[in-house]
Amino acid sequence: MCQAFSGLILPDAKVFWKFGVDSHTDLVKLAGLRDNTANAAEMAFARFEITPTNNNYLDPDGWQYKIDERITPVWANRKHENAAFAAHKQWLRKLNKILVKKEIVHPFELKLPAKITAKHISLLRQWDSVRDSVRDSVRDSVRDSVRDSVRDSVGASVWDSVGASVWDSVWDSVGASVWDSVRDSVGASVWDSVWAYVGSFFVLPEWKYVAHKKGEYPYASLVKLWECGLIPSFDGATRRLHGGKGAGILYSVTADELTKKNFDKASASSLPPKG
Secondary structure, three states, X not given: OOOOOEEEEOOOOOEEOEOOEOOHHHHXXXXXXXXXXXXXXXXXXXXXXXXXXXXXXXXXXXEEEEEOOOOOOOOOOHHHHHHHHHHHHHHHHHHOOOEOOOOOOOHXXXXXXXXXXXXXXXXXXXXXXXXXXXXXXXXXXXXXXXXXXXXXXXXXXXXXXXXXXXXXXXXXXXXXXXXXXXXXXXXXXXXXXXHHHHHOOEOXXXXXXXXXXXXXXXXHHHHHHXXXXXXXXXXXXXXXXXXXXXXXXXXXXXXXXXXXXXXXXXXXXXXXXXO
């Protein structure tokens, strides 16, 4: 699988690359080059990649250059490597315009709100209205902008840092209160939250499969809940808000109630956490 940043280096040290295109095969076609990379002495170009040494695009600890060929062209030297890194700097400037270098926070390690308010319930309603589209939207929208490698790296960073812990905590929290037949729904709903949080590390003009204003992140309601220390879950009938160590259930409401007009306004801000 091709990685970001991918490019083609020519004997005269010219570099061909295109932002959002990681496939060497596609780059060869775009450049109009003839693939004769079977002969080290006659190679008209060489495929290369520059990737984070720790595979973390949010917090790279260094960058490594690699010629991605079975054989290395006889003309390849430090001049070509330097040219590749110069192109990589240009690529990074473009990437950093859409990649948000913010801290990954664990919601259950944040200070809990004093109470569940109408504001939190309103955010839960907003999240309920867009949740079904989030996985495909984030996956496909980010892929179309920076391809799979950057998206998957950010996703893995979030999952390894907090996502798995959040999922396990919510799963354990509701395990005793829901039937086995709906526990998969709970797990899927937490996955949706993690996907929405992953998407918040990118700034894109358009997100697929969901209506939104240009430049607006359509899943911002989940991110706001996350950064308040609250994670939603849904078992097919009941929506909950979890928070604190152990992911305790702080609030619950049936899906039907939540969709009633002005439900969040009718739920006064004095509502205490339920658990």
